[in-house]
Amino acid sequence: MTLPTQLVLQAFLDAFADDPQRQLYGLEVCALAGLPTGTIHPILARLERLGWLHSEWEQVDPKQEGRPRRRYYRLDPNSVAAVRAAMARAQASTAGLRQLRPGLAGGGR
Secondary structure, X not given: OOHHHHHHHHHHHHHHHHOXXXXXXXXXXXXXXXXXXXXXXXXXXXXXXXXXXXXXXXXXXXXXXXOOOOEEEEEOHHHHHHHHHHHHHHHHHHHHHHHHOOOOOOOXX
């Protein structure tokens, strides 16, 4: 699992912890994960295909709102355990990589 994917999933886990029904839209995910939009949208699509996220378009008139409609994503409550397990495996793998090669995986140098 890539670091950007981990950052996106962590944003959703944090939002879920605050409110299990909370939905996030793309730019919100960017801000929370600290990633550019071109990075997060393929990740969101992949996580949705896995069934870990669900999305829906907001029901507003873009002309009235003065902005495009937003697509909101939320963590599937039935996938939280799988997401946490995957994150734990990814973080353990990264920790092992840091021990083997301190200059890799954000290990500094």
